[in-house]
Amino acid sequence: QAQLVESGGGLVQAGGSLRLSCTASERTFSKSAMGWFRQHPGKEREFVSVINRSGSNTYYADFVKGRFTISRDNAKNTVYLQMNSLKPEDTAVYYCAADMGEVGEGSTLALGYDYWGQGTQVTVSS
Numbered sequence: 001q002a003q004l005v006e007s008g009g010g011l012v013q014a015g016g017s018l019r020l021s022c023t024a025s026e027r028t029f030s031k032s033a034m035g036w037f038r039q040h041p042g043k044e045r046e047f048v049s050v051i052n053r054s055g056s057n058t059y060y061a062d063f064v065k066g067r068f069t070i071s072r073d074n075a076k077n078t079v080y081l082q083m084n085s086l087k088p089e090d091t092a093v094y095y096c097a098a099d100m101g102e103v104g105e106g107s108t109l110a111l112g113y114d115y116w117g118q119g120t121q122v123t124v125s126s
Contacts, residue, residue, distance in 0.1 A: 004028075004096050009120030012086055016124070020081040022096030022117055029077035033099040033106030035113060036070060036081045038092035038122075045095065045110050051079060053104035061108075064090075086124045093119040 008020040022034070035050040049060045049070040058070050069082040079096060097113035099106045107113065 004098060004115055004117035006094070006096050006117040006120040009094060009122045011123045011125065014086060014088055014124055014126050016086050017082070017084045018086065018122060020083065020094055020096070020120060020122075021078055022080075023076070023078045024098060024115075026077050028098050028100070028115060029079075030074065031100050031104075032114075033101070033104055034070075034072060034079040035097045035099060035106050035108075036079075036094060037097060037110055038090075038094045039119075040092045047108040047110070048094070049081060050099075050106035050108065052106055057105060059106075059108070083122070086122075088124045088126045091122060091124050093121050095119045 004024045006022045033052045036048040037045045039045040051058045051070045051072050055072045067085045072079045096117045098115040100114045
């Protein structure tokens with residue numbers, strides 16, 4: 001079974017930055033579009049960003065456009081989420097996910113993903 005390992009979460013003040021990382025096995029990563037989702041307590045998991053298999057295409061939820069940047073390093077089997085200008089409402093558990101579908105473009109829907117990381121907590125204080 002594929003394993004996705006996230007890191008980089010933590011506590012930061014509003015306006016600050018964090019960079020999340022998610023590393024997968026080469027077998028999984030090379031075949032996958034990679035997405036980031038987040039989940040607030042008591043709410044459904046919501047889409048944050050996705051990058052396609054080649055890294056040539058990215059897409060963001062409106063509420064993070066201009067603040068977050070997704071990227072991938074295929075040599076390191078790692079996807080990143082650079083989060084700048086963080087707001088208290090960004091506080092959530094953040095999950096990375098791998099979509100191994102043939103198209104390779106990823107999805108904004110959680111059910112489109114095959115494997116998930118364990119999640120990393122991001123807390124933004126006001």
